[in-house]
Amino acid sequence: MPAKTTAKVNQRSKHSVLIVDDHPVVRQGLAQLINQEKDLEVRGYAEDAFQAMQAIKDVQPDMIIVDISLKDTSGMDLIKDVKIQYPNLPILILSMHDESLYAERALRAGAKGYIMKHEATERVITAIRRVLAGEIYVSDSMAAKMVSKLATGIAPQNASPIECLSDRELEVFRLIGEGHKTRDVAEKLHLSVKTIETYRAHIKEKLGFKDGNELFRFAVEWVNSEMKR
Missing domain, CATH: 3.40.50.2300 (Response regulator)
Incomplete structure (x- = not known):
């Protein structure tokens, strides 16, 4: 359009x-x-x-x-x-x-x-x-x-663990939760597959996931909860 x-x-x-x-x-x-x-x-x-x-x-x-x-x-x-x-x-x-x-x-x-x-x-x-x-x-x-947060320098106790992600990591996380494969995410964000794989690794480390399946399940649940707001 x-x-x-x-x-x-x-x-x-x-x-x-x-x-x-x-x-x-x-x-x-x-x-x-x-x-x-x-x-x-x-x-x-x-x-x-x-x-x-x-x-x-x-x-x-x-x-x-x-x-x-x-x-x-x-x-x-x-x-x-x-x-x-x-x-x-x-x-x-x-x-x-x-x-x-x-x-x-x-x-x-x-x-x-x-x-x-x-x-x-x-x-x-x-x-x-x-x-x-x-x-x-x-x-x-x-x-x-x-x-x-500005006054204390401390995030609220009920802050989402997702808040530790960078802007780009959050975007990759959201796209994973929407069901996009690594190659699809790379094409959508105009980045290389290797770069997306690096972001996935960082996300898993920050959120404490052992493997990609845990990351995928959590991302899907998060996206679904966002849709219900």
Whole structure:
């Protein structure tokens, strides 16, 4: 699907938004929600990183909304690429993935906010407006966890063991849990099979697994639990 733009010359006073998500239903629903607001307008859509970078160039949005999981790469990689080329462009992550695991990573990568897709519509609009205003947005509970961690230097006692993984290791772990074989993961992340095998070895070591079967079972269980959120 080519990147789609919806520019309107007579609505330049509105804040323009670009949506990057590979699910058409999500894009359409989010666009409908945003376009109901008098001061906001969806100016374009993209379903992968390549389309997103092209759409940013064409549309020049005031902000972009990105999902963590995209077809050809991770939203985390897209954040980093956008911040290199467009350092002042605000990014809000809207995702089904647990914010306790991804929010801090997204902010470190350059995003200005993180909100989960199951949140109430008014919270999504609030997040958009705060990010447009130059503020950081996460949920109240996530903000409290981040402040506590910053103040004490200690992760919460109920922290997931997955948090010890690097961003790339977490992406490989998620793809394993989705059922992708090593070669498939390598192709999807544009890396060599040997590199993915190295990541798998690091993940097993960090999580204390004896073999690939244990890793696979745990990854599948984790992905399934994410889907139920």
